[in-house]
Amino acid sequence: MTSFRAKILSAGLWSGFDAGLRFGVQFGVSIVLARILSPTDFGIYALTAVFIALSSVLVDGGFCSALVQRAEISRAEETAVFWYNGIAAFVLGGAIAAMAPSVARMFGHPVLEHLLYVSAIIVPINAMAAVPGSLMQRHLRFDLLAKSGLTASVLSGLLAVVLAINGVGIWTFAWQALAHAVINVVLLWLLSGWRPLRGTSIAAARPLVRFGFFLSLSNLLEVAYQQGFALVIGKLYGARDLGYFNRGQNLQILPANVLTLVITRVTLPVLSTKSDPAELRSGVQLAQGVAMMGNLPLMGALVAMPDLIIDVLYGPKWLPAAPILRILAIGGLLIPMNAVNVQMTLARGRSELYLKTEMIKKAIGILIVCLASIYGGVIGLAVSQAAFLCLSFAVNATVSGRFTGYSPFEQLWDLRGPALLTLAMVALIGTVKPFLEFGSLINIAILSVLGGAFFVSTALLLRVGATNQFLALLPSRRVATRKSAP
Template sequence: MIHAGRKTVHAVAWNYASFALSKGVVLITMAVLTRLLPPETFGIVSLATIIISYFSLLQDLGLGSALIQQRNDVQEAANTVYAANLVIGILFFLFTFAIAPAVAVFFRAPAVEPMLRILALTFLIDPFGSVHIALLQRDLAFRKKLIPDLGRLLIKAVVTIVLAVKGFGAWSLIIGQLSSSLSGVILARIALRQKLRMRIKKPQLGRLLKFSIPFMAFNLINALVSNIEFIVIGRTLGDAALGIYSITYRIVDLLIMNVWVVLAGAMFPALATIQHQPHLLRRAFLSVTQYVQVFIVPISLGLIITAEPIVKVLLGAQWLGAIPILRLLPVAFLIFSIGTTAGDIYKAIGRPALLLKMGILHIMILIPLLLVGVQYQLVGVALSLIATAFLVKIVHLFVIVRVIGVTVSELMRALRPAFVGGTALTIVTTPLVYSIGDQPPVVQLLVAGVTGAAAYFGTLWLLEKEVVIKGANTILDAVRR
């Protein structure tokens, strides 16, 4: 039997492969669309997707996570979640359809009303594939999960770009999202050919809800945390500012935040299998924390150092206002990423209420800082996120040490390789980028990327060779399995 920590990293390797391919498609699509559509278009669509994104995080009431955590009567639980998800989806569709006019009035944007009502159709579509995705995660079948993950994005990219070229404007983004939902359901059912029945067993639903209700409450808070700055920007700074912020945020989200989101998708089901073995949970947590930071640190620093050429190459001249934001947001995301995967430990051991408490603390700190920061435009918003990340992380690390039993010295040893390599990357790459500032942006990115990678991984090889070898062997083993 593969050691729990190693098994978890195997799952992470495949889940990250899915992430890397999928987000590569998203970045290419973004590079095309930002040259076809102005910031205002992305801003107006973001106003509609804010609501959809918020409800989407709540759509299954945490039942998907409860299903992953379930150890017995899995088929019966899957049938119950399948039926419950459809009922919930219908309710969310009706509610979203009804509030669309009020949302349009709140944002002073009449175009939001029809967009929101069309996007609400995703609540009726997604339930037909969500349980299949949860079961794939539960079984750590991330090779199969790659089919819907990548396929839906390829279809969305083609549909959106074709419609944008034909002059559909904002509607190209709306219709592209619908095509993503529909194709995702079809491909999920192809990847997992398991028959599900819409049959709710009340005792089973009660057991699932006992786990999922605290998790759902956390999702409620987390959804607010994830969307509150978009609401504030859209209400106070307008469509163009929201368009710039939303695209910049998406870049950082794709390259940094999704690393730990992808990790959570692989780590939680793996940890659920060893939920009664604390020493294995601690070891798995430290192992995965180490390798997540090995990924996140160089990406974060790379975005900060090369923000200007990235914007010029990826987005184009009309998006230069994104440069200062791209230099600040990675700082907040990097701080948030440290030890964040402890949340999956809390879920695995059946203590999701801890996530709720952390979420409440987060929102209590974020809202007042954000209301002050928005007075200083987008830069002020980004700085408020950095301050929030710092304050929340202090408390978060204290909870990790107390609950999981990981010592501060163990955590520092896990973080050491990434930050040693990151120091070398910063020292070498920062002056280099400024010295070649007169070169074309593509050249700047290539030179900085190659030099930064050489400095980072070269330093790891010299000072942390064991980490590099172990990580490479784990990834190779995962690919062979």
């Protein structure tokens, strides 16, 4: 048991290291690019990201998650998934290339056609990384995932900065994405040592079809809903407004994505080995508690000072994104909790139940988006996104509670301490902010230190939320705990 817990702790730390640095590098590069390129450039490329995201879900077919979730898996099944991914990727890449001229005409940006041609090449390259990456996750080898992902992010990011500085413009995004895909795939194959078997039929993946099929449809609904925002905004309001929404959303999902990536990587393989409801409830409670202790104050800071954050990071030309960011951050409070509840359902192998919940959520979500796009403009779409995240939590937590006995109300009640502390921090920042007149950079530094010190010191003093679990992760505390153990 001690060895198992140590393995989980090591996996969690490596996953956090990988996610934090990788997203940090990507975010740093995006800051540089935002100061060189225009909101319209970001908006146009966001349209190509829609097709890459949709293709990735269709290519995977849910099989890679099945490789992680199943108790036992054979080399023949791994190989079958690899070949399925490859064939599907080439078909979808060809479809993207065929649609490129029509899409460019639809949105009125001729450059979209050639950008989509590059996207069509990226899809099959990414598919080659799917199985080796999933097997590393299955075996909790996040140290290897960190080496490949971080290296690809750093090298492709440096290339993007050089290209942007030298006036390549919107093509910077395309070459960055292509470079990242190639580097990541090469490193994953070198580090994993995995190779497909010869002579294996795709039919060998048949045992994975049921779980993978329902999960794939669920993921397709999720991606179509999320990426649909880009299509709606790009068509109705133009690439410039899409660029503002894209940057606001990027800031909102950055901290949540890091925490969610760590959670989903570790909780699915770990919870899949448990069956006792009490253990499952304890696992969900711990994962949510730790994640929300990081997510709540970060989202609170985005709510309290979005204008300062936008101005310092991206520059004054991006300030129209500030109100969008504030609204999205409110919805972003619940993202890690949604992720934990979804992983709980998938860990039980109930991908068909997950699909049913996604269909219910997306039906309501699409109605909200339609109303918002007609009456609320871009701000209305941001409000609809925040409302949808709240709805998603209620549904996901209710479904997950069937396996754990941990209801949505109980989950929220257990986080009352961190939530109240975050509200107090936001109130403190909001009270002090109007009196600061030193410029955006100094103001944000003062408010960040003030708010962060208040949150951390109060949490430590009152042992709020998962503070004790955080302290247990410190090396000195772990050493002391081992020495004091009988």
